[in-house]
Amino acid sequence: MIKPIVRIAPSPTGKLHLGTARTALFNYLFARKNKGKFIIRLEDTDKKRSTLKYEKNIISNLKWLGLESDAKIERQMERLKIYQKYASKLLKEKKAYLCFCSAQELDEERQRQLKRKQPPRYCGKCRDLSKKEIAKLKKEDRRPTIRLRVPDDRGTIKLKDLIRGEIKENAGLIGDFVIMKSNEVPLFFFAGVIDDSLQKITHVIRGEDHISNTFNQILIYEALGLKKEIPEFAHLPMILNSDRSKMSKRKGDTTTVEDFKNLGYLPETLINFMALLSWHPRRDDQKGKEDKDEIYSLQELTSLFKLEEVGKSAAIFDKNKLDYLNGYYLRRLKNDELKNLICPKHLAEGWKCEDKILERAITLVKDRMKKLSDFSELADYFFEEPVYNKELLIFKKSDEIYTQRGLGATTEELSKLKESDWEKQGRLEERLRKVVKEEKLNNGDVFWPVRAALSGREASPSPVELLWALGKNESLKRLDKALEALNKN
RNA sequence: GGCCCUAUCGUCUAGCGGUUUAGGACGUCAGCUUCUCAAGCUGGAAACGCGGGUUCGACUCCCGCUGGGGCUACCA
Numbered sequence A: 001m002i003k004p005i006v007r008i009a010p011s012p013t014g015k016l017h018l019g020t021a022r023t024a025l026f027n028y029l030f031a032r033k034n035k036g037k038f039i040i041r042l043e044d045t046d047k048k049r050s051t052l053k054y055e056k057n058i059i060s061n062l063k064w065l066g067l068e069s070d071a072k073i074e075r076q077m078e079r080l081k082i083y084q085k086y087a088s089k090l091l092k093e094k095k096a097y098l099c100f101c102s103a104q105e106l107d108e109e110r111q112r113q114l115k116r117k118q119p120p121r122y123c124g125k126c127r128d129l130s131k132k133e134i135a136k137l138k139k140e141d142r143r144p145t146i147r148l149r150v151p152d153d154r155g156t157i158k159l160k161d162l163i164r165g166e167i168k169e170n171a172g173l174i175g176d177f178v179i180m181k182s183n184e185v186p187l188f189f190f191a192g193v194i195d196d197s198l199q200k201i202t203h204v205i206r207g208e209d210h211i212s213n214t215f216n217q218i219l220i221y222e223a224l225g226l227k228k229e230i231p232e233f234a235h236l237p238m239i240l241n242s243d244r245s246k247m248s249k250r251k252g253d254t255t256t257v258e259d260f261k262n263l264g265y266l267p268e269t270l271i272n273f274m275a276l277l278s279w280h281p282r283r284d285d286q287k288g289k290e291d292k293d294e295i296y297s298l299q300e301l302t303s304l305f306k307l308e309e310v311g312k313s314a315a316i317f318d319k320n321k322l323d324y325l326n327g328y329y330l331r332r333l334k335n336d337e338l339k340n341l342i343c344p345k346h347l348a349e350g351w352k353c354e355d356k357i358l359e360r361a362i363t364l365v366k367d368r369m370k371k372l373s374d375f376s377e378l379a380d381y382f383f384e385e386p387v388y389n390k391e392l393l394i395f396k397k398s399d400e401i402y403t404q405r406g407l408g409a410t411t412e413e414l415s416k417l418k419e420s421d422w423e424k425q426g427r428l429e430e431r432l433r434k435v436v437k438e439e440k441l442n443n444g445d446v447f448w449p450v451r452a453a454l455s456g457r458e459a460s461p462s463p464v465e466l467l468w469a470l471g472k473n474e475s476l477k478r479l480d481k482a483l484e485a486l487n488k489n
Numbered sequence B: 001g002g003c004c005c006u007a008u009c010g011u012c013u014a015g016c017g018g019u020u021u022a023g024g025a026c027g028u029c030a031g032c033u034u035c036u037c038a039a040g041c042u043g044g045a046a047a048c049g050c051g052g053g054u055u056c057g058a059c060u061c062c063c064g065c066u067g068g069g070g071c072u073a074c075c076a
Helices: A018-033 A052-065 A076-092 A103-115 A131-139 A188-198 A210-222 A257-263 A267-275 A296-303 A319-332 A337-341 A357-366 A372-383 A399-417 A425-438 A443-455 A463-487
Strands: A005-010 A037-042 A097-101 A147-148 A156-161 A167-170 A177-180 A203-209 A234-236
Touching: A005 A018, A005 A203, A018 A037, A018 A052, A018 A188, A018 A203, A018 A257, A018 A267, A018 A296, A037 A103, A052 A257, A076 A097, A076 A147, A076 A177, A076 A188, A097 A167, A097 A372, A131 A372, A147 A210, A147 A267, A156 A210, A156 A234, A156 A463, A167 A210, A177 A188, A188 A210, A203 A210, A203 A357, A210 A234, A267 A296, A267 A319, A319 A357, A337 A357, A337 A372, A357 A372, A357 A463, A399 A443, A425 A443, A425 A463
Parallel strands: A005 A037, A203 A234
Antiparallel strands: A097 A147, A147 A177, A156 A167
16 A cells, blocks of 8 residues: 555644544554554634634644644645635636625525425525626625535546445535635635645545535545545544434533543543444454453554454444543553652642652552542542541441450550551551451451541451551551540440 | 435444354453452353345345434534
């Protein structure tokens, strides 16, 4: 294969969406796999909604994911002259024409057609305006749009999609469509054709929602005399919400990469997750993997990826799987790496990154985290003394008397332990077992109340780990308080 | 409404006419471990939407239906 040049063309009208990121990823994988180029291009022709803030958000989040452009990032609004030149060429060749219909007129026409159950399509009113008429309308200060004249005899447009095979559409169903707005700014699919051609884009890999635009674009290529430059197309399936609706920023839904980042998902997670939506490496291609797990780094994905293997049907976003993957990647992080990610962004108010206990808390809570933002909730008792209640302290298979004995004896035993021994979990465990044995108790009479006393929780790391993490002073303090609460009646 | 795309466990998917008692992952359930939770390990339940063809044979090919999605703007 000749080295492909692909592009991701987001419009900066919102933050980087997961769907856009996935499209970017597939473009990137395809480019890298085939030693080609991956280019980011900003389609900012929607003047009302495009902002610099969103541009930055999109570019920086793509970068965060590891997807950087191999060429200068162009803005379409800075290339208006180019599009205007092409548009006037089309005008001159009568392949396009000025349309003076107002938005209101167009809308009324559409409504009429819809009422009559006809497909809405431009009627062609301005198709053959004479020079005189045009001059007159211009005098009235009407700002025209430019419409592409869809040839009456064009017939069936065929699109060879790399993922879906041949897709056909009858050109007769497509009315003459606007390529330049009345403010002389192109529509994205017109500008896109020109940019793709100028940037020598070989493959357009984008969302399925662009299939119908592709037919318009083919018509544009033909009108421009660029038929030979029509790139290959591949339309990726959509990502859907669990209710099967299009994944969008409706309230409550997490859809932007920034949101996932802020919640504490790692870029590796998102990459791994997105790649597995609509695609899975062939079994034969995976040496040594043997269907075991579905963990793939960006590098592995790059070597395994094949565009033709991408699925055709929409994929539902599954938060469970995302959380699983994130937990997996979090667990593989070294403790200090994890600390740097948690500090200071994911620490609850008042907690300090310098706190000595933080490192130990991290080692203990690590296995339990699905995302960085879980940390505060999972580890609060390391920083704040728990509130004690009697019921919690008593193991369900034990009772008050045994719990008092277990907790009391343990406190006494542990208070005899040297600070230096407190650093060794083995030593701590020895003592707990010793108490169980000497007092003729069950594990649950000792381990449970000690753990509950230290954490204030029904579920937590083991008492030995907590003793170790909290240190002698704090541990004994908590044990005493718990004992007090237990003796109160 | 019209046009287009699409259809394997709850979810993501493997399967590319016979090798399949349909495989894996997440989730779920049970067990092991165990003071609890998590992690880990072991095992289980769980799917080819329906109806016609084609064929010796169909999850795999074709058609229809049904379901789902997308598009139908001077948004992208």
